[in-house]
């Protein structure tokens with residue numbers, strides 16, 4: 001029987017500093033459930049403002065870092081140590097402070113930075129290796145995908161009006177015309193986002209206030225972030241602060257694990 005997607009769960013916190021510990025507890029619980037069930041935790045991370053909200057994970061003794069398999073929800077096509085690299089940000093904010101094995105962090109193949117198609121293809125193959133073959137699994141099922149939103153409603157590197165919004169088959173796509181610099185990027189596609197067990201958006205600050213109310217209160221406008229609707233029984237969460245949610249009509253829930 002076809003089941004509609006679960007409605008999003010919105011948590012709005014007084015401030016970003018209240019949000020951080022709750023997000024860390026949420027991630028810790030997700031990894032515990034996944035490790036107990038499957039012996040690993042598959043996570044996709046974004047760049048931008050997201051990595052700085054992950055600091056609450058540092059020093060948590062309940063986290064089994066060696067069980068994490070980390071991919072990027074999107075990545076800018078730049079060297080790993082470039083200031084625009086999403087991996088670079090995640091490394092600075094989290095990975096250099098925790099004992100996660102380097103081989104469990106799946107970064108772009110640095111030999112393919114001048115071959116966008118080959119780069120996206122190689123990243124898709126890396127996902128296939130982790131999630132079994134495309135024949136047995138139509139799309140990978142991430143335990144958790146953490147996303148941000150831009151003021152234009154983009155998420156990952158899926159931008160309003162872009163042809164990649166219509167991608168139905170690929171797991172990883174590339175673009176060389178990102179309206180936000182840098183122009184060359186790779187991104188997970190909507191079918192991958194919408195097969196995840198959990199997807200959590202994180203958005204804080206006044207710059208997100210208008211777009212957040214459009215995404216949550218007017219999903220019919222079809223902004224990229226409104227198209228993230230994990231298939232049942234998957235669940236979509238929003239972790240925001242009160243500055244970002246000031247204009248949102250959608251009902252917030254009290255945070256509970």
Ligand SMILES: O=C1O[C@H](COP(=O)(O)O)[C@@H](O)[C@H](O)[C@H]1O
Nearest residue numbers: 046047048049050148149150156
């Ligand atoms: O370009 C990107 O933008 C989004 C949103 O960034 P933010 O700084 O407004 O949070 C980010 O989620 C994505 O990973 C990044 O490549």
